[in-house]
Amino acid sequence: MNMKVWAQSAVGLLTIIVAIVCLNVIATKFYGRWDVTEDKVYSLSEGTEKILSDLDKDLTVKLYFSRSLKELPLVIKQYATRVEEVLKEYAAVSDGKIQVEVIDPKPDTDEELWASRYGLQGAMLPSGEQMYFGLVFIHGGVEHALPYLDPRREEFLEYDLSEAIVGMFREEKGKVGILSSLPVMASGGPMGGGESWVFVTDLQRSFDVTAVSPDAKEIDPTLKVLILIHPKQLNDQTLYAIDQYLLGGGRLVVAVDPMSRTDLAMSGQGMMGQMPQVSSELAKLFEAWGVAYNPSQMVGDALLGTRINAGGYPTDYPYFMTLGEEQFVSESVITNSLRQMLYAEGGSLQQKEGSPFSFEPLVETSASAGVAQAMMAPYMSPQDLIRQLKVDDQKHTLAALVRGKFPSAFPAGPPAEAEVTRQHLPEATGEASVLIIADTDFLADNNAADKFRFGSQIMIRARNDNLNFMANAVDFLGGSQELISIRSSGKVARPFHKVAEIQKAAQEKWKAEEEKLTAELQGLQQKLSELQQERTDGNRFVLSAEQQQEIDRFREQEAEVKKRRRIVRKNLREDIERLGNRLLVANLFVVPLLVSGFGLGVFYRRSRRLKKEKTHA
Amino acid sequence: MQMFFPLFKREFLGYFRSPVAYVFIVIFLMAAVGCTFFIGGLFESNQASLISFFTYLPWLYLVFVPAVGMRLWAEERRSGTIELLFTLPVTMAEAVLAKFAAGWLFLLCALGLTFPLVLTINYLGSPDNGVVFASYLGSALMAGAYLSVACFTSALSKNQVISFILGVVICFVLVLLGWGVFTDLMADVFPVGVIDFISSLGFMTHFQAISRGLIDSRDLLYFLSMIGVGLALNVAVLNAKKAS
Numbered sequence: 137m138n139m140k141v142w143a144q145s146a147v148g149l150l151t152i153i154v155a156i157v158c159l160n161v162i163a164t165k166f167y168g169r170w171d172v173t174e175d176k177v178y179s180l181s182e183g184t185e186k187i188l189s190d191l192d193k194d195l196t197v198k199l200y201f202s203r204s205l206k207e208l209p210l211v212i213k214q215y216a217t218r219v220e221e222v223l224k225e226y227a228a229v230s231d232g233k234i235q236v237e238v239i240d241p242k243p244d245t246d247e248e249l250w251a252s253r254y255g256l257q258g259a260m261l262p263s264g265e266q267m268y269f270g271l272v273f274i275h276g277g278v279e280h281a282l283p284y285l286d287p288r289r290e291e292f293l294e295y296d297l298s299e300a301i302v303g304m305f306r307e308e309k310g311k312v313g314i315l316s317s318l319p320v321m322a323s324g325g326p327m328g329g330g331e332s333w334v335f336v337t338d339l340q341r342s343f344d345v346t347a348v349s350p351d352a353k354e355i356d357p358t359l360k361v362l363i364l365i366h367p368k369q370l371n372d373q374t375l376y377a378i379d380q381y382l383l384g385g386g387r388l389v390v391a392v393d394p395m396s397r398t399d400l401a402m403s404g405q406g407m408m409g410q411m412p413q414v415s416s417e418l419a420k421l422f423e424a425w426g427v428a429y430n431p432s433q434m435v436g437d438a439l440l441g442t443r444i445n446a447g448g449y450p451t452d453y454p455y456f457m458t459l460g461e462e463q464f465v466s467e468s469v470i471t472n473s474l475r476q477m478l479y480a481e482g483g484s485l486q487q488k489e490g491s492p493f494s495f496e497p498l499v500e501t502s503a504s505a506g507v508a509q510a511m512m513a514p515y516m517s518p519q520d521l522i523r524q525l526k527v528d529d530q531k532h533t534l535a536a537l538v539r540g541k542f543p544s545a546f547p548a549g550p551p552a553e554a555e556v557t558r559q560h561l562p563e564a565t566g567e568a569s570v571l572i573i574a575d576t577d578f579l580a581d582n583n584a585a586d587k588f589r590f591g592s593q594i595m596i597r598a599r600n601d602n603l604n605f606m607a608n609a610v611d612f613l614g615g616s617q618e619l620i621s622i623r624s625s626g627k628v629a630r631p632f633h634k635v636a637e638i639q640k641a642a643q644e645k646w647k648a649e650e651e652k653l654t655a656e657l658q659g660l661q662q663k664l665s666e667l668q669q670e671r672t673d674g675n676r677f678v679l680s681a682e683q684q685q686e687i688d689r690f691r692e693q694e695a696e697v698k699k700r701r702r703i704v705r706k707n708l709r710e711d712i713e714r715l716g717n718r719l720l721v722a723n724l725f726v727v728p729l730l731v732s733g734f735g736l737g738v739f740y741r742r743s744r745r746l747k748k749e750k751t752h753a
Numbered sequence: 754m755q756m757f758f759p760l761f762k763r764e765f766l767g768y769f770r771s772p773v774a775y776v777f778i779v780i781f782l783m784a785a786v787g788c789t790f791f792i793g794g795l796f797e798s799n800q801a802s803l804i805s806f807f808t809y810l811p812w813l814y815l816v817f818v819p820a821v822g823m824r825l826w827a828e829e830r831r832s833g834t835i836e837l838l839f840t841l842p843v844t845m846a847e848a849v850l851a852k853f854a855a856g857w858l859f860l861l862c863a864l865g866l867t868f869p870l871v872l873t874i875n876y877l878g879s880p881d882n883g884v885v886f887a888s889y890l891g892s893a894l895m896a897g898a899y900l901s902v903a904c905f906t907s908a909l910s911k912n913q914v915i916s917f918i919l920g921v922v923i924c925f926v927l928v929l930l931g932w933g934v935f936t937d938l939m940a941d942v943f944p945v946g947v948i949d950f951i952s953s954l955g956f957m958t959h960f961q962a963i964s965r966g967l968i969d970s971r972d973l974l975y976f977l978s979m980i981g982v983g984l985a986l987n988v989a990v991l992n993a994k995k996a997s
Contacts, residue, residue, distance in 0.1 A: 145992040152985040156978045163971045172883040173966035204944075630801040632877040716796040719877075723786045723869045728779040731866065735775030742770075 180225050184298045188230040193305060195230075197223060198237045199271045200251045207263040215287040216269060222293060223271075241268045257283045273300055280304045303342075310614050311358055312339060315348040315378075316365035317416065318398055318576065334585045334596055335606050343614065350374065353555055355381035360614040363389045366396055366416040366576045372551040375420055379545045382421075382568050383561040387613035389606075392416045393576040394434045394483040394510035415510060416576070424545035425538050425570060426491025434513065435484045435532045435574075436525040437505040442478065444518065453518050454525055455481045455508070458600075459534075463500055468537070470571075470608045471498050474601040478583050481513060482575025484532035493540030497533040499573070499605075505532045535573035535605075542568050571609045578602045635712055642708045653701040660694045756843040757851050764855030778863050781817050785867055788813065795870075801878030806870055807888045807964055811928055811956060814899050819920030821860060822903025823913045825852050826991070831911040839995070849987045853897075853904050853980075860896040864889065884966040891963035894976035895956055899924050901983025908990040924956075927979075931955020 171178040180188075201216045202208075220238055227234045241247040243266065252258070256270035272281040280300050285293070314321060314336065322332040332340075339345050348355065348362065350370060355362060355377045362381060367390070370378075382388055392415075393399075399414040417431040436454035440463070444453045457479040464471035477499070484507070487495035506527035513521060541564045550556045577583055584602035598604070667687050768774040785806065789795050793805025829835040838848060874880045906919035929935045931952045939948055952958050956979075959972040 142993060145989045149985050149989040153982055156981050160971070160974060160978055163974050168970045170968045171966065172887050172968055174881045174883045178965070178967040204946075630878055630880055631799050632801060633879065634877045635799060719796065719873050720786075720790050723790065723873060724783060727866050727869055728782050731775055731778050731782070735769075735772065738769060739772065 180222075180229060181294060184226070184294055185229055187298050187302060188226060188234070191230055191233050191301070191305075193275055194233055194235070195301065195304070196235045196237065196274045197226075197271055198239055198254070198274065199223060200239050200241050200247070200254075200256055200268045202242070202265075202267045202269070203240050204242065205261065205263075205265050205267055207261050207265070208267065211287050212267075212269065215285070215290060218290070219271075219285055219293065222297070226297065254279060255281045255283055259284065273304055275304060278304055309342060309344040310360040311356070312343040312345050312361045312363065312610060312614065313348040313356065313359040314345060314363045314365060315350055315352065315367065315374075316363075317350055317368045318366050318396070318402070320365060320579070321345070321347045333579060334581050334587075335579050335603050337596075338603050338607055339610060343610070352377055354557070355386065357381060357384055357386060359386060361387045361389060361610050363391070363610070364418070365391045365579070366393055366399060367418050368413070368416045370418075372546075373554045375418075376546050376550055376554055376556075379421060379424070380558065380561055382570065383542065383544060383564040384558075385565055385568075387568075388570040389609050389613060390418060390570060390572045391576045391579065392418060392429060392431065392483070392572070392574055393481075394431050394574070395481040395513045396576050397481065398577055398580050400514055412514070414514070420545045422572075423488075425540070425542050426488045426493045426495065427536075427538055427572060428486040428488045429483060429572075429574060430507075431483065432510055433483055433507045434481050434510040435501060435505055435507055435534065436522075437501040437532075438525070438527075439502045439504050451518055451522070454522060455513075457501065457534075459499060459501075463502070463534075465496070465498050465500070468496065468498050470537070470612050471605070474605060474608075476600045477602050477605060478578060478600050479534055479575050480577035480580075480583055481510070482534060482573070482577070483510070484534060485536050485572055485574055486533065487536075493538060493542065496537040496539070497535075498537055498571075499533070499535040501532045501534065503531050504529060507532075534575065535571070538570045538572060539567055540564075541566070569613055571613060573605075573609075579606065634715065638711050638715060639708070642711050649704050653697055653704065657694065657697045657701065660690055660697065664690050664694065756841060757847050757854075760843065760848060760851035761854050764852050765858055768855070768859050774859070777817070777820065778866065781813065781863050782866055784813055784817075785810065786870070789870060795874075801874045801880035803870055803874060803880070803885055803888060806867070807892065810892055811895065811960060814896060815921060815924050815928060817863075818860065818896060818899035819903040819906070819917050819924060821856055822900050822920060823907050823917040825856060825904050826907040826987075827911055827913045827916045830908075830994070831913075845988050845991055845995075849904070849984055849991065853901060853984060853987075856900050856904070857897050860900060861893055864892055864896065881966065884964070887966045887968055888964040890968065891960045891972075894963070894973065895960050898927075898956060898976050898979040898983070901980045901987070902927070905983050905987045905990065908987050908994070927954070928956050931957035931959070931961075 169178075199216075199220060201220075203213070203216065220236075223234075223236045227236045239247050239251075241251040248266075248268070251268050251270070254270075254272040256268055256272065258266040258268050261267050269285050270281060270283045271285065272279055280303060282296060282300060320333045320336055322336075336345060343360070346359075350367075351374055353373050359381070362378065364378070378388070394415045396414045396416065400412060403412040403414065415431045417429065419429075419431075422429055434455055435457075437457050438452070438454045440457040440459060441452035441454040442456040442458045443450050444456060459477040459479055461475055463477075464474045479499075484501075487493075504527060506525045506529075508521060508524040508526065512524060516524070543563050544561060546560075547562065549560050579602065581587065583599075585599055586597050588597075664687065667683065667690070788809035789803075789806040793808060795803075795805045798805060826835070829838065871885060874885075875882070902923050903916070903920040906923065907913075907916040909919060910916045932955065936948055936952045939951070943951075953975075959975045962969060962972050
């Protein structure tokens with residue numbers, strides 16, 4: 137009897153367990169995933185979805201990952217799983233066009249041979265084993281490998297994958313022209329001209345870059361983007377050619393500059409009596425686009441000044457602005473992901489009053505900026521130039537995107553003596569777009585990147601987002617907008633605003649005090665070093681009693697000031713600590729007290745009721 | 754299934770008639786907040802997320818959930834009221850489900866009372882509330898999984914202490930299975946495939962997966978499966994004990 141019941145329940149139990157296991161096995165094939173994060177971190181971005189839906193060719197992607205190695209760091213294993221998941225997403229969205237294969241290239245197997253044949257790099261683990269973690273896209277005879285997937289590049293994973301796909305099927309690179317008065321492109325001249333600037337090499341990865349002569353009579357309409365760098369006194373014919381190129385559907389990136397150091401360096405510091413003309417403008421065309429720009433003024437911002445070595449004294453130079461995230465307009469895909477730029481003695485742009493066209497600022501100064509005469513820059517010391525800054529307490533626009541159906545800058549038709557082959561366009565055929573930035577020095581190699589030798593190679597490492605700004609601008613105008621939108625999606629840190637607010641408020645309160653004390657301290661320290669100087673200059677080892685006394689006195693003062701400053705800094709933190717404590721107490725006690733109160737209430741009522749029942753009994 | 758609701762209601766309200774429940778909730782909340790602020794350093798982290806709370810929750814559950822579950826069956830069996838229960842027209846499955854559901858709802862109430870933490874991080878900054886929601890969902894499911902184990906161990910013994918200890922041990926094993934540190938240790942002994950399979954049985958793996966904000970039906974199914982297995986075992990044990 138017992139056995140039968142036992143058997144029955146055992147069978148019942150077993151059935152249920154088997155059913156559950158089967159369900160789970162089935163689920164590994166049929167499953168759904170919902171990305172509930174606000175930033176949609178786990179979903180593919182729209183740009184990738186567009187690229188994949190536009191994909192009309194079959195593509196195989198082979199992911200090589202040495203999963204079976206013993207000493208694999210957990211970070212890499214987790215990242216490999218993530219990469220696999222992302223690739224499966226790609227396959228799913230591509231509607232079958234993309235096939236994913238995951239391969240574990242064990243040592244001394246064919247798979248390992250293939251991995252290295254595809255160009256994947258193995259990484260040596262501390263255990264001595266070779267780990268492969270890379271992938272290759274294959275279509276027909278075309279291969280594109282990502283030789284090593286670095287977990288530190290996780291936020292760019294989607295960009296790298298989508299760029300690889302786009303790059304594979306790009307029939308021909310889009311054409312981009314550069315018209316520049318500065319030697320940005322390598323010239324194969326008789327003197328063996330210089331190398332291309334780094335931003336040009338950067339552009340050459342995705343585009344076919346050609347040089348356009350500064351006195352060109354016509355602009356090739358097949359150019360996706362024309363980049364004007366430091367346009368100086370272009371003749372009317374060239375201006376007309378640019379104007380017509382734009383109106384006919386071309387796109388422009390214009391970099392003008394009230395003070396180009398690069399130009400200055402090239403034209404020499406002026407022959408006697410002649411001031412070198414190192415500013416550029418595009419007045420005639422700017423007029424037609426509703427853009428106001430003063431080529432004789434450069435913008436400075438004390439809040440954004442960069443530390444330079446001006447004659448031995450480190451000074452915060454307001455005309456070399458280190459722009460941070462707050463200075464980038466976040467809504468634009470071009471500037472969305474930028475974190476830092478160096479803007480060197482550039483100007484500002486404004487929309488002309490009454491202009492009917494769209495003027496979208498991309499990069500701005502803080503609200504404490506001002507202007508100075510650019511002409512003086514080559515001749516004055518940095519300290520003097522700082523004094524020249526006239527603060528106007530306004531945000532200046534440093535780069536902007538201007539759009540609209542612009543009229544021709546030559547309403548009366550082509551200028552005389554112009555050799556024109558096409559019909560004059562009095563107005564843009566569609567919405568024209570121009571990106572203007574009022575600085576050219578930001579593109580200079582020494583402002584944008586660090587170059588260093590690595591054996592026989594020259595390695596370039598971007599120092600800031602200057603190159604990215606240019607790349608984004610050209611990508612955006614050149615049509616690869618999908619890639620830019622992917623470039624912008626990354627991890628978002630979520631710091632405590634409240635704490636930042638309190639910090640700022642506290643800083644305002646105590647800043648003045650702290651600055652005063654710090655200045656005092658610096659003064660004292662300078663005095664001290666002067667005294668020390670005297671000592672080593674004059675009597676080598678022997679100090680007069682007075683000198684020693686003075687030194688002691690100053691040291692005391694120094695200690696005093698340091699103490700006062702420590703107190704001020706402590707006050708800065710106090711407000712934040714108080715907030716932390718208050719929150720801790722609230723969380724720790726409020727609800728538990730309420731619950732206890734509720735519980736006591738329930739028991740009180742019950743005991744009252746019981747008492748009542750007792751007395752009535 | 755008619756007996757389910759009355760039974761469920763009786764069980765659930767029964768919690769609130771005992772002072773133990775209130776003590777339990779208060780201690781649980783204080784421990785959770787304490788871990789979050791003191792060990793997890795929520796305020797110092799300057800990150801508007803509840804990761805410091807959810808990191809410790811599985812370990813808190815390890816102790817608290819068996820404490821809730823231990824009395825569910827052990828008490829009834831010891832005091833004999835279980836006989837009374839089965840004179841009612843209720844199937845074993847219904848009874849098991851009703852008790853489990855009551856316990857689960859109680860745990861969800863306790864979890865819900867941690868809402869001041871959510872308010873706090875929303876006040877301090879702007880957290881990803883999608884991730885917070887997903888983490889709470891994962892916690893709720895995980896609580897259910899823990900509870901089903903506790904119910905099962907509760908049915909195994911008349912002694913509450915024994916069921917508590919058994920419950921903690923089994924839950925501990927299940928948590929350990931998915932815990933990175935442990936799997937790394939096992940790596941030397943077992944081949945990788947085995948290890949991956951074993952860690953997929955653990956609570957942590959699936960809880961962490963859901964808490965990231967990517968809700969995968971397989972993780973949901975995992976927790977529901979664990980609950981199912983626990984309850985099935987619960988029914989089997991009770992049936993076996995009943996027969997003897």
